[in-house]
Amino acid sequence: MCRVYYESIRISTTKQFELIDITDNVEKIVRKSGIKNGICLVFAPHATAAIVANEKEHGLMSDIITFVKELVKPEREWRHNIIDSNAHAHIGSSVIGADRVFPVVNGELVRGTWQNIFLVEMDGPRSSRNIIVVVIGE
Incomplete structure (x- = not known):
């Protein structure tokens, strides 16, 4: 039976351009959902921010x-x-995109060894950014 679980993450940003790592938050939501196999949508409902997956290396x-x-x-x-x-x-x-979709397998978010999930702030600082996480599956 297919289920849908939804939760949001609220963060603030401190710079005009910034990458904010939200990986831990997303993984906690996936585990909390109880969904074993499916997909996880990470969406920034903002016209001036984006979502990317890449390595968390400061350079x-x-x-x-x-x-x-x-x-x-x-x-x-x-x-x-x-x-x-x-x-x-x-x-x-518009170019980068406001969302990313990840597989969920055996109750865990699937991402590459060096892939973390980031909010890309391009219009900060902002006191409140909202990221929607939807987990769909069984």
Whole structure:
């Protein structure tokens, strides 16, 4: 019988661009769900943030932020900036994506040895970011 379990993670960010590791939170939710086999959706319901999976190595994390800044060019005169100065973050979220899906096998989140799950903040600091975690399976 298929079941659905939902929970959210609330975090705050401290920088305009930042990677926040949410792996432990997501794994706890998967275990708490009691679902043995299925999928886990991690979704950031924000138009200026994204979700990625990659290695938690500080040099690489810095490189990812550098690349994102080069990709979205926050200093560029984007048209959206006429009404709000965060066009770069909207573009980054659109390109990177606001969600990731992971398998759940034998009650555990499946990810690669070097894959952690990160919120990519591109419009911080924010006092509250919400990440939705939905576990679906049996």
